[in-house]
Amino acid sequence: MRRRTLGITAVSAAALGAAAACGSDDGGSDNETTEEFSGELVIWADETRTPVLKEFVKDFESTVGVKVTVEEHVETLREDFLTAAEQGQGPDIVVGAHDWSGQFAADGVIAPITLSADQQAALSEAAVKAFTVDGNLYGVAYALENLGLIRNTDLAPEAPATFEELIAAGQAAATDEVLTMEVGVDGNAYSAYPLFSSFGGYLFKDDGTGTLDPTDVGVDSPGGIAAFEKFAELGAAGVLKTTIDATNTIPFFVDGKTAFMISGPWALTDVQGAGLNYEVTAIPGFEGQGPASPFLGVQGFYVSQTAANAVFAQEFVTNYVLTEDLQLKLAEAGGRLPALTAAAEAFSEGNADVQGFAAAGENAVPMPNIPAMNAVWEPFGRAQADAVDGVSTGEAAATTAAQAIRDAVAG
Structure with missing residues (x-):
């Protein structure tokens, strides 16, 4: 043959x-x-x-x-x-x-x-x-x-229904940190997005069919500005910190320095290795606002x-x-x-x-796959870090980031 x-x-x-x-x-x-x-x-x-x-x-x-x-x-x-x-x-x-x-x-x-x-x-x-x-x-x-909320059940027995409840439980646990969530000196748009979305903030407008309009930037929409103002408030209260980054978000949780961590499945190997009692639940939205929708x-x-x-x-x-x-x-x-x-x-x-x-992930939204998303990460992150550190107001940070994204998209 x-x-x-x-x-x-x-x-x-x-x-x-x-x-x-x-x-x-x-x-x-x-x-x-x-x-x-x-x-x-x-x-x-x-x-x-x-x-x-x-x-x-x-x-x-x-x-x-x-x-x-x-x-x-x-x-x-x-x-x-x-x-x-x-x-x-x-x-x-x-x-x-x-x-x-x-x-x-x-x-x-x-x-x-x-x-x-x-x-x-x-x-x-x-x-x-x-x-x-x-x-x-x-x-x-x-x-x-997608991201979720990982909770040390020995330090915080009940899952919080709102972000305000999370803060209260984190403070009651009397640990070094209320929460660990990656921010870092350059900010972190990926980790920030669930909180940003709870206020109705959006990156690019969805036409309802899943098609995103790169010319319609929502970082400085009313919901976006409200979210950045909340970042500033949480930064002033010490809930969010630019000193918390990829190097210590998981280690601090594993070492019992916080009862709550916002992270993904990749964190569980270390959590399990430490022998902690824990539970994974949804990231709670803010009281009176929408659900926290992480990126999928x-x-x-x-x-x-x-x-x-x-x-x-x-x-x-x-x-x-x-x-x-x-x-x-x-x-x-x-x-x-x-x-x-x-x-x-x-x-x-x-x-x-x-x-x-x-x-x-029930309310998760696919991370935008349009090329314009490349213009989001740095200005959004920088604005978040500035708001958390009190370098600028939430509104100023959101406005600056949105304009930088528009300029980059326009070329």
Whole structure:
């Protein structure tokens, strides 16, 4: 039987596996050919996901008969991919956050992905929306994550219903800090967003369909200004501090220096290692205001526009990534809620931590994936830090940040 390289035809994983494994015509015509892939599929991922994926791709290799190489990129994965893709190089697949999709799509470095109606229905609606840009799907989601409130139940037995109750309980615990939440000298828009959103603040106006208008900036909207004024108030009261940053938010909580911490699933390894009694619940909104809505982060797989092996890349992301078994294994390794609804339900059962973060994410909004979001982080963070430190009033901080964002978006 003659062998040749697979042509540009999308086929199922089962069919590919059968083709690769076929070694005889077994009653077929001598003119039949077996389609066999020659080459390898290259995936780039960060230092957290690379070890996990190296184990998981073995199933794909054995089923489809394709060698898969997973390469680790520390800290600069996004930049490395952009640089390589713009030169027509790089991997077939890159694993990353959904908020990269806007820039990637605008730069033309990723390919659209087609999922069937059933495949889309099997995923969290938010997960599909997160990877959608201008009506096109550019990534296949495997995990969801958001911030929540982690509480030391020995120091604060009851979950607070409002942020005011949190402050009161934190003060009553008589610890060094009322709360640890990343702020830092440069501020932190990601951590601040749940509190910002409780007052009705928004970054870019949503038209109701999930499409964001980069020209409609809401940082200095009435709700945005009210939120920054609250940042200033909380800073003056010592509840928020620019001395609390990524280096000490978790350690202070683990060391019992605070009863409350706003953080994500990544914090639980240290919390559990310390043997603390704790509970994960929703971040409470402010009294008389809306719920605290954290950003929803979605992790997924992109296919490079210049993928050398595009057929197998599409096969991997559309069929292999969307299996309950793989999503559960990734969830177990990373502690994030699977994007597949069936896998999420199975993973959540009997898991109080996952249920807690899921409850905290009920009002979560996908982090904006439009390129204009790149203009938000620095001015928003700087304004938050200035408000917390009392360098400027809340209104002045919000106004300054909003104008800086508008100027950057306008180019």
